[in-house]
Amino acid sequence: MRELLVVGMGPGHPDQITVQAVQALNRADVFFRMDKGDAKSGLNAARDEILRRHVTRPTYRVVDIPEPPRDRSPSLNDGGYLGAVRDWHEARSELIARAIETELGQDGVGAFLVWGDPSVYDSMLRVVDRVLALGTVCFDYAVIPGVTSVQALAAAHRIPLNRTGEPIHITPARKIAGGLPAGLDSAVVMLDRGFTAAGFDEPGLSVYWGAYLSTPDEILISGPLADVAAQITQTRARLRERHGWIMDTYLLRRDAKPATGGHAKPATGGHAKPATGDRETTG
Incomplete structure (x- = not known):
């Protein structure tokens, strides 16, 4: 057979x-x-x-x-x-x-x-x-089985996908078009035709984005969503035009609040790692 x-x-x-x-x-x-x-x-x-x-x-x-x-x-x-x-x-x-x-x-x-x-x-x-x-x-x-882009994303950014005691959630972008749902503080977003998170107005969100993961063309951008959303959108459009296609994914995360309450602690300044090895900085 x-x-x-x-x-x-x-x-x-x-x-x-x-x-x-x-x-x-x-x-x-x-x-x-x-x-x-x-x-x-x-x-x-x-x-x-x-x-x-x-x-x-x-x-x-x-x-x-x-x-x-x-x-x-x-x-x-x-x-x-x-x-x-x-x-x-x-x-x-x-x-x-x-x-x-x-x-x-x-x-x-x-x-x-x-x-x-x-x-x-x-x-x-x-x-x-x-x-x-x-x-x-x-x-x-x-x-x-094989390695997933989700694993490659976490490894490239040197982060876990969740915080202690939280679930790991993987979703297509169309399921979070209205924003990150309440009670879900970390989500890996896949199959995004654009960069859906750029339209979110919720403060205190961080993003870890990667395209062409684990290849010579890999590029990474991370930081507070409000600071790097435009950069990711522009970079994504430039890469799609250059290569004719793009494969990317990203982790969205609500910034953790101190145990005593108070304001959310922002992530460290955003940065991008282009495939050429040059470094761009923002924020």
């Missing part, structure tokens, strides 16, 4: 591939990848470097699957958003099923390299289930 491996590749740095993932990659006959076009060719370049660095068997093949269009209208409400994602997943499933059926032998091993860890990037796992549900091709599959 065919076998499919869903391998977490981390944020893109070849050194963040686990030993288990390397072993899995060296079992694969065919690597499938979704072709997102020239604007996102850097994503495939990262995958190619991982294969070049870690796969020793010379006979593997890479099969590109065209990425179907997806409605990303910012006006979509929750119901419309879920419907758009469902349609996108259905289209992806049909293309992937066809590729597996035509490109992978009956006893072959195929693999998808997915960003971060499949437990966070749930799209591929949902699509794999849909492919099986179509009934046009049969296979077994395994999931190999």
Whole structure:
């Protein structure tokens, strides 16, 4: 029976591939990848470097699957958003099923390299289930975990994701569009089409932001949100224009108040660490 491996590749740095993932990659006959076009060719370049660095068997093949269009209208409400994602997943499933059926032998091993860890990037796992549900091709599959951009963000800023006794909360940006909810003092924000937090007017918020984490293009900015929001917004726009795509995430945190009460203690002055090694300072 065919076998499919869903391998977490981390944020893109070849050194963040686990030993288990390397072993899995060296079992694969065919690597499938979704072709997102020239604007996102850097994503495939990262995958190619991982294969070049870690796969020793010379006979593997890479099969590109065209990425179907997806409605990303910012006006979509929750119901419309879920419907758009469902349609996108259905289209992806049909293309992937066809590729597996035509490109992978009956006893072959195929693999998808997915960003971060499949437990966070749930799209591929949902699509794999849909492919099986179509009934046009049969296979077994395994999931190999990887480093997440959330872990890379915390490591780069040298911070924990929560304070003592607090939960860790990871959310898409659209779920906090109205601000950080009451009672939630730390949140990792992902899948932000812009920089949603720039519109927050709540005092006493700090942000730890990172783009292209764990890659040579990594850039970090942190500090009081009010002081660095404009800088993050401008930097993000500049990077997207330069690279044609951007992957970023950030931690929002309410500043801790002293146990005796009183004013919130602000974070230390904001700073950015560009990929060039030069340092910008603000505030």
